[in-house]
Each structure stands twice: as C-alpha cells, then as structure tokens.
Amino acid sequence: MDDSVLIEKAKKGDMEAYEKLVKKYMKKAYNVALYYTKNPSDAWDISQEGFINAWKGIKKFDTKKPFFPWLYAIIRNEALSRFKKEKREEEKKNYLPIKRIDSPAENLEKREETKKLQEALLKLDEEKREIIYLRHYAELSYKEISEALDLPEGTIMSRLYYARKALLREYMKDE
C-alpha cells in the first residue's frame, strides 16, 4: 500500500496502518539511528522514539511529502541532541557501527581488506563518511538521501562521487 494512503489512515488514528508504515521503515530507521548513536541499544530506542514523535505529529504532516525523510530528520535530531547531552562526541568519532558479514569461509586476506576499509572510512571527514554510510549501509536511494538531507539529487550524486573518490584514495594508499 502506498505511504500516503497509510499516512491518511494513521492521521485518523488507524494503528494498523501505522504498524505497516513502521514495519516498512524500521530497519532503515534503526540503521540511520545507529550511525548517529554508534550503539545498537541506543539506536533501537532512538528509532522508536522517532516513530513515537512522528505518530504524535502525524496530523500536521503533509501527505504530499515523503514520509521517510521526515522520520530521518526526527531521528537524526533526537540522536544528535542525546549525543551532545552525553558529551561522548570525541569517543564516538572514532567508531563506525559496521561489522563483517559472518562467513566461515572468509580468508585472512578478506579480513584484512575489511579492516583496511574501516580504517579508511574513519579517515574521511564527517560529511563524506555520512553520505557513504547512508548510501551503502543504511541503503537509502539517491532520492531518499536527497530528501533527507534537503539537497538536490545532483548535489548528492556529486558529493557521493567525491566521497567515494576520497575513500578509494585512502583505501588504496598502501598498494
């Protein structure tokens, strides 16, 4: 079912419609929250708080607009405000909430490659790292990133190109 139909129903207090919306976006919401909180437990809570706040404000939501970028902004603001309160910014800067996909057949060389990539990602500035995470790990489309960051799609493509270029430079540094 289309998001706008679900939102219209949710505006009338239809919890089943909201459940469908939550189930559609919960993984993306969690992954976005994870990037900003760097912690699975906080990401779970913050993404749920995002859905609760979205539910509270849904009556004022413009149905013509896409739902996810609105939710993304709520989650991001919530995570960053908690982040500041906790004053753990420096500590969290040096950590990325990604891990290797478990594979028993994975050889040492591949393990080294992923380690190298994680190190390369940490060397990028925040803007570049964020856009790479949103595209490749939160699995947002160009359109979703563009709406979430409130930037034209062309700017997102360009930013992503330069972010990947910088990442490639860091990744291939020792080769």
Added chain:
Amino acid sequence: MNREEQLKNKYFDKDLSEEERRELERLALKDKNIAKELKEMDKLKEAIDMLKPVDPEKDWEEYWSSLYNKLERGIGWIILSIGAILTLTFFGFQFIKELIQDPQIALYAKVGLIALILGIAILFVSVLRERITLYKTDKYSKEVKR
C-alpha cells in the same frame, strides 16, 4: 560533475545502461588511469559489501510490539491525567465549598487555604501554557527544518 564522473558513479552503483557501459569501456581503453581506477573501484565495492551495520540486540519481531506498548502507555497517561484533573477538580470544589461554609473554621485558615489553592491553580495554568507554547514550536510537531 562531468560525463566521465557520472559514468564512474553509475559504474560503482552497477547502474550503467548498455550504451553507458560501452562508452565507459571506450574511455578506459583510451586512458589506462581510468581502467586502473575501475579495477580499484571493484575492489573497494567488494570490501564495502563485506561489511554491514551492527545488528540490534533484540529481534526485529519485537520492534512493533515494544513500540506499540510505548504508544499505548502514552495514550494511557493522557487519559489518566484527564481523569485525575476532572476528579480532583470536582472533589476539590466540594471540599472548599464545605470548608467556607463551616463556621467553626477560623477566617485566617480559610484565607490561607484559598491562597494555597489559588497558587496551585496559577502554577498549573503557567505550566500548561508553557507546554502548549512548546508544543506549537516543537520541532517534531511539524516538519523538521535542517
């Protein structure tokens, strides 16, 4: 972004059309640096795909049920608050009425009690007004501006 950069971006996303793929191949044949960069991009993409976000500590099946409980609790608190306000107002009013009409209670005690109740009422209205103002300007009640 120039054409070459656009093609490289699409190559990374594995989103090239057949025509674009041939165009990029022609560019790579002409320029060895482009060919080298494409190989490096393949390697990088492979490494990116070997990583994934850290899983949540709970099962995804629990997500909606725990969220629903939180939402329900919120609604429960609102209903409880309304009920408590109405009940307290009613019994409070009855109590004050009887107190004022009671000739055995001294006048200063009656004045003191009325002042106490009036103070609580003013504080309540003040907090309520603050909450309403906050709700109107709350970043979550309308679209969040970045």
